[in-house]
Amino acid sequence: MRYNTLTLPNGLRVIHQPAESPILYCGFQIAAGSRHEEPQEYGIAHLCEHMAFKGTKHRKAWHLTNTLEALGAELNAFTTKEHTVYYAALLKQYTAKAVEILADIVFHASYPESELCKEIDVVGDEIETFNDSPAELIYDEFENILFKGHPLGHSILGKTQQLKTYTPQMLSRFRDKHYRTDNAVFFAYGDIDFKKLVALLQKYTPERPADNLPAVTVPHAQITDTHAETITLKHHTHLAHVMVGSRSYSLNHPNRISLYLLNNILGGPASNARFNNMLREKKALVYNVESTHAYYLDTGVWSVCFAAEKQNVQKCLRLIHKELQHMCDTQLTDTQIKAAKKQIKGQIALGAESHEQMALDFGKAMLFNAAEQDMQTLCQRIDEVTALQLQQVACEIFREESLTTLIIE
Structure with missing residues (x-):
């Protein structure tokens, strides 16, 4: 491109x-x-x-x-x-x-x-x-x-x-x-x-800023280490809204693409995503469940979010933790990883049909000096991901002792 x-x-x-x-x-x-x-x-x-x-x-x-x-x-x-x-x-x-x-x-x-x-x-x-x-x-x-x-x-x-x-x-x-x-x-x-x-x-556009102006910098405050905790906020809602996750990789971290693929397997938009298959299709516990990743310049957030009847929250959480632990303990087979790559590359191609979103994406990539500004480079990096890398990322991001749980009910 x-x-x-x-x-x-x-x-x-x-x-x-x-x-x-x-x-x-x-x-x-x-x-x-x-x-x-x-x-x-x-x-x-x-x-x-x-x-x-x-x-x-x-x-x-x-x-x-x-x-x-x-x-x-x-x-x-x-x-x-x-x-x-x-x-x-x-x-x-x-x-x-x-x-x-x-x-x-x-x-x-x-x-x-x-x-x-x-x-x-x-x-x-x-x-x-x-x-x-x-x-x-x-x-x-x-x-x-x-x-x-x-x-x-x-x-x-x-x-x-x-x-x-x-x-x-x-x-x-x-x-x-x-x-x-x-x-x-x-x-x-x-x-x-x-x-x-x-x-x-x-x-x-204006002239170049004066040379004596300080360069614009991003404030870097110390972020303390996180540990497993569960926080409940009372909003008196019919359903409980739940989010589980942890801090993850920054925008240009070498493991970012592995997490991108892993996230899609677990909670991506397709109906065969593992969380959706488990919580909705098999157990009928939720209407919607999805996992997301937000990347910042120096850190990131990975999380899974769902809404459920309050009496079903703990059952949903147990199933999510079970699947996360499975990703840590078991490598994907060659067949599974090939299928996962094929699926996400198809989704990327469909997303590229939104020219507005594509323009916003490559503009942002240049603004933050992101590693990949085009679809071909992104797909190439996805092809390079191995099953071992996915397992290693899972063990790092999905450790139960570092996962925070927020419940709004």
Whole structure:
């Protein structure tokens, strides 16, 4: 898979995948997320993302969104713990307008005070909606337990009362510190001329940050060792929502691909995943069970999540621990590992049909210098995984003495 890549004089990295499509997917990915916040700033990265659409030094809010949407484009953004993304999908003939508007939103947002109070109320509603959904809340609560005292532990959304203390000046300071060309990537997927794209970015993005500005760094707080513990939170729900897991590998850890394959075998999206086969198909204990892995720059999280009748929780947990122990004790056969690789490579190919997600993925890979930016490299690394490596990873990640269990009921 061929990419065009370049670093502009202002430090902005650019990655473009040519494609025979009338649709262009493009945007900025910035290494600025909730883990970059100081305690007195919790929730500010997400709030900056919301407020970026409320006006810039050059445009009113209505002009920002209507300029692209009037052309049939879709404009979107999201914030994670490690980065913020602003992107658009549109007809390729409107590339120049997309670059101009996206650059204005990212680098020139004005955060008008008249809009800030209203948007904090909107985010407050988002927080309450999230808190009312234990199936979503459990992921945040679980990471808060695993990373207690570490910047990765706190919620991306923040807390409403703290958000109400923020001013436009505080948002501007966070933006000026992190939304820098040398801390960002522009990604594009589509049938556009790369030289013209580069010229547009040179025209609409700022000059290189001053040399005397400190480099943007990720705060690394000490993460204490975890040990097996079970925590129960009372939310008075009909079903108990349960998560079991531990810290795992970072984004570029050599064992990451082995865990990726192992996770798919256990709790991937297919109905033949082992947890689904055991808990739903054979025992009818749950409607849905899945395992996931979240990779960060310096650590990661592996977990399995399910919801069940409260009287069935311990039975589900015993079955999960039994399967995890089996993966530690027994190597997959050649037939099993070949089937697992064939399945996950098919899933990857289907996922690549979502051009928007693929563009977001290779943009993120460049932002964080990930080992594989394309499907071919990923599949090659999957082919290199051995049964012994899978067993070794299982023994390291699935040790019962290091697994944390969170129950919301």
